């Protein structure tokens with residue numbers, strides 16, 4: 001049976017803009033602090049694999065623990081007990097599992113990921129591995145009231161995902177990426193739950209839009 005969770009910024013040793021539980025090495029935090037935060041998490045849940053995310057569309061299958069972080073925006077595993085982590089601060093951490101416990105996946109879906117179909121590619125790969133009935137959960141991300149974008153980006157995204165187009169709390173064009181992702185998955189008959197929290201509004205979460213220099217939370221899943 002798959003299990004999953006999302007971290008918050010509470011509980012780690014990072015300081016300043018990264019306080020407290022930053023789990024990302026690439027954001028300018030002290031490496032030793034990040035590694036301590038990761039070790040603390042691993043001491044609770046077991047081995048965790050992180051990835052080098054780039055808003056790309058690479059999906060990798062990971063079946064062993066490694067200190068090497070695969071360059072990808074989605075990881076799948078069939079190995080029981082191996083935790084997969086996706087790091088975010090406004091983007092959507094999407095966690096997927098198969099009800100027959102064939103495999104699980106952690107996916108990084110931002111605006112670029114929605115457009116490049118990273119979630120669909122991950123699902124196709126899960127099906128190749130034998131998944132028949134996939135479910136998912138979208139962790140905390142920036143909400144449509146906060147995620148204002150310029151007209152050009154608004155037009156680009158809504159041309160492909162009309163349901164993403166909305167207005168922010170100040171009335172400017174904004175995007176509801178989580179709604180668009182859920183709609184994209186629903187068309188593949190995959191039902192998903194969605195966390196209510198908005199990273200930009202909830203001070204217990206990291207938000208790139210709100211703070212610029214900041215840490216990353218993790219969405220973690222294992223079989």
Ligand SMILES: [Zn+2]
Nearest residue numbers: 143146198201
């Ligand atoms: Zn918000």
